[in-house]
Amino acid sequence: MIQDTSADPPIAVLEKLINYINENVPVLSDKFSLLGEEITATHIIVPIVYLILLNLLGNLCRSVLINRILTHRVEDRKTILSIGNTTKYTILIIGVAILLASIGVDSNSNWNKTIFGKDENQVKLFDLIRFAFLFTLLVYFTSKLKSIFVKQVLSKYSTDIGVSQSIGTIIQYVVIIIGAFIIIQNVGINLGSLNVLAGALGVGIGFGLQNIANNFISGLIILFERPIKVGDRIEVGSVQGDVIKVSARATTVNTNDNISIIVPNSEFINQRVINWSHNDRSIRFHVPVGVSYNEDPAKIKKILLSVAEKNSDVLKRPAPDVLFVEYADSSLNFDLMIWTSTYINKPTVLKSQLYYEIFERFKEHGVEIPFPQRDLHLRSGWPAESRAK
Structure with missing residues (x-):
């Protein structure tokens, strides 16, 4: 024996x-x-x-x-x-x-009550507890492994953090889906017993969960199509800032005031989105300047170009340029056009630096900065006694 x-x-x-x-x-x-x-x-x-x-x-x-x-x-x-x-x-x-x-x-304890299903398709309390525990571990560890994979593996092959984050998130979702099926089979839950739950979930998505489903699908579109990615400078609606995280339901945007705004993914699909760094992080800014009619336009152009060329955050290629825009009521208006790749998230700061320098250079060269002026013409027609006075 x-x-x-x-x-x-x-x-x-x-x-x-x-x-x-x-x-x-x-x-x-x-x-x-x-x-x-x-x-x-x-x-x-x-x-x-x-x-x-x-x-x-x-x-x-x-x-x-x-x-x-x-x-x-x-x-x-x-x-x-x-x-x-x-x-x-x-x-x-x-x-x-x-x-x-x-x-x-x-599993044989009296506490292990049947939640739903019949016969071999029964789903019991302890089965759900084991599934919830294992699935939580799966999601948590895949998120940590994604972070390590993106920062230490993909960063060696791509300098674009947005691309690395998209690849890491897609791999994470695939692993979670495969892992969820493996966990379901190993905790004793028969997939046939989930038909009723799937039907109820479908009704829920059709009514109360449609926004969540919409945002989730929009998140997948963002990951695969990549209209926006981590590191992009975007503007959607009244929100303007840098994308720091793209998750399944929403995207986190960090503003210049260091405020994180959670934007539902569907807004990036259904609305017009301005992406300042979609193809290239070099963008052009316009710096309007007005001077008195007494000034020489050629002299003003020379001063403005010298200010732009001395600023380390203004790109040399494409080179800055100055346009003579118009003869305004009180001034000659010029447009200083500069390119930068370092201040796309803080355009006001760069403009402030240029304006400070322009003011100093104008003061050195005696350039007059105009103020509103009006010529007053009095027509005849006053009473005779008033004209005599």
Whole structure:
């Protein structure tokens, strides 16, 4: 006869350990009643010691990951700490689940109620808890791995952070979808049992969740079509700023005042969006300048070009230029056109620098800055006595 060498279930291992301790430490073997069950002090001490050891193991794994393994492979300290803490808490949760199974709180427990479905298509409470736990871990770890993949792998092959973020997000979604199917199959949930849930979800999307679905699909379009990407300077509606994150539901835009604005993805698909850095981060600014009619236009053009050429943030190619725009009521108006790639998110700052320098140069050369002037012509027709006075 072949001997059965399969491992004992956790509940049997726990009982053997408790019986062994009670036999060798008689002071702990006295029974008392708790919640209608006859137990000994060992039934309380063993789980407590187990949890303490489990916590020590979690702290040890966290310390090794943070100080020995990840510190040489991951540059972002925040990511290192997140992975270390998550590993610790994952060990604790799995350990507690094993402890609960060892005292009878498992799939065969009376607490494992059927949520929906019938016969082989039943979905029970513990199945949903396991799925939620594993799926949360999957989403969390894929987000951390995406960050490492984008910053340390893709950054070596592409200098465009927006492209790297798009590739990383697409890979993350694919892994989550595949992982979700694997988790569903392994936690004991039959896909056939999800037909009712899928029907209810479809009705929900048709009514209450249509905006969420719209934003999610818009997010996928943004990732694949890339009308905007991380690092772009955009303007949509009244929002103007830099794109710092493109997620499944919304895009985060950071303004010049360091205010993060969460914009639903559907707005980038359904509205007109101005992308200042879609193809090239070099853009042209217009700096209007007005001078008195007494000034020489050639002299003004020379001064303006010299100011632009001395500014380190103004590109030499394309070269700056000056247009004589119009003869206005009180001034000769010029337009200084400059190109920059460093101040696309702060155009007012660059214009302020140029205006300060232009004012100083005008003062050096005695250039008159005009002010509104009106010539008053009095027509005849006053009363004779008034004209005599």
